[in-house]
């Protein structure tokens with residue numbers, strides 16, 4: 001089930017700090033260059049808080065959580 005939220009990534013803004021993936025590795029993954037990606041932008045039900053925490057922790061503001 002989806003939470004009705006999705007992750008929006010501003011890839012050029014990502015500098016590969018990896019904080020998002022530390023906080024919420026279920027959603028935020030890092031590619032071989034350390035840049036964030038998601039397998040599925042839809043946030044699973046029950047993961048809303050952690051998805052938001054991971055997005056809010058990004059020093060580059062490269063992640064946003066929006067209505068799906």
Ligand code: SF4
Nearest residue numbers: 014015017018020058
């Ligand atoms: S915390 Fe931000 S800058 Fe760091 S990997 Fe995640 S999206 Fe990229």
